Amino acid sequence: MIKLIKFILLILFLILSFQKLLIANNNSLLVDKISKNLRCLICQGQSVYDSQSDFALSIKTLIKNKLQEGKSEKQIYDYLKNQYGEWIVYDPEFDKKNLLLWTFPLILFIFGGLLIYRKVFIN
Amino acid sequence: MKKNIFYLIILLFFTFIFTIFYIGLDKPNFYTPKEIKNKSLEEFTSTELFSNEQFSSNDIIENNKFTLINIWSSWCVPCRLEHAALMDLSEKTDLNIVGLNYKDKKNNAIKFLNELGNPFSKILTDPDGIVSISLGAYGVPETFLLNNKSKIIRKYIGPLTKENILEIIKIIK
Numbered sequence: 001m002i003k004l005i006k007f008i009l010l011i012l013f014l015i016l017s018f019q020k021l022l023i024a025n026n027n028s029l030l031v032d033k034i035s036k037n038l039r040c041l042i043c044q045g046q047s048v049y050d051s052q053s054d055f056a057l058s059i060k061t062l063i064k065n066k067l068q069e070g071k072s073e074k075q076i077y078d079y080l081k082n083q084y085g086e087w088i089v090y091d092p093e094f095d096k097k098n099l100l101l102w103t104f105p106l107i108l109f110i111f112g113g114l115l116i117y118r119k120v121f122i123n
Numbered sequence: 124m125k126k127n128i129f130y131l132i133i134l135l136f137f138t139f140i141f142t143i144f145y146i147g148l149d150k151p152n153f154y155t156p157k158e159i160k161n162k163s164l165e166e167f168t169s170t171e172l173f174s175n176e177q178f179s180s181n182d183i184i185e186n187n188k189f190t191l192i193n194i195w196s197s198w199c200v201p202c203r204l205e206h207a208a209l210m211d212l213s214e215k216t217d218l219n220i221v222g223l224n225y226k227d228k229k230n231n232a233i234k235f236l237n238e239l240g241n242p243f244s245k246i247l248t249d250p251d252g253i254v255s256i257s258l259g260a261y262g263v264p265e266t267f268l269l270n271n272k273s274k275i276i277r278k279y280i281g282p283l284t285k286e287n288i289l290e291i292i293k294i295i296k
Contacts, residue, residue, distance in 0.1 A: 042261050054226060055262055058252025065253065083165075083259040 031063050034076060037090050047090070164273040165257040169247035172224055172232060178247055185219045189295045190269040194255055196225045197235035199263040205282035206239045212288065213242035218295055222246040225255060225263045268294065
């Protein structure tokens with residue numbers, strides 16, 4: 001009987017520790033994912049994930065801490081945007097200021113299509 | 124006639140694009156942070172360098188006094204250069220100067236202060252750079268001027284210049 005309890009306890013211990021490992025692993029994947037979407041503000045052309053600068057290392061630690069506190073991905077982006085501005089994220093939000101940036105490729109595409117249409121079908 | 128208008132539109136279009144890129148050439152390609160004004164101090168806690176006491180962000184503001192938070196480190200060369208200016212400020216004004224020791228070793232920090240003097244009323248430590256992020260800082264040295272309502276009214280990136288010091292003195296008078 002004692003043997004059986006010991007065996008069950010051992011199995012439970014293994015399951016729990018494995019789960020903990022899994023969560024830790026998940027978190028580190030999420031840290032990588034979030035830091036790939038952040039611009040390292042003091043290094044040129046590098047993401048926080050790529051950079052080994054003090055700034056980037058601190059941001060990575062911060063992301064890890066925030067995830068452990070149970071913060072969501074969006075909350076972390078919002079926090080950093082509030083501290084450093086929109087520039088820190090690689091994916092700018094669609095708003096009035098960058099309307100042209102988002103619609104310009106579409107305009108070009110339609111314009112080009114019209115040009116081809118005229119050349120091929122009308123002339 | 125129709126063809127002319129068509130070519131004119133294309134010409135205008137390319138002139139427009141050319142102008143945008145031409146103006147873009149003059150812009151610096153490194154990030155120049157926006158000046159933040161009247162931003163409230165985020166909450167944080169940190170350990171004091173000498174006493175190992177825990178301090179929160181609210182504890183560093185002294186009543187009716189302006190506070191200057193200076194991020195520094197013993198390994199940072201520009202910090203060494205601006206230190207004399209901070210010493211000057213602490214002697215000549217009643218500004219509450221708080222140091223934030225960034226990613227430093229305690230022994231080295233104390234050696235630095237013994238050599239160059241200690242202008243700070245308190246020195247908080249930031250071993251992993253998290254406190255600096257809650258201030259919105261990029262690195263060392265960086266200085267924040269706070270009014271007595273713990274609003275950040277000025278932010279100086281890099282070592283303090285003579286002009287910065289004059290500006291600070293003018294504001295706190």
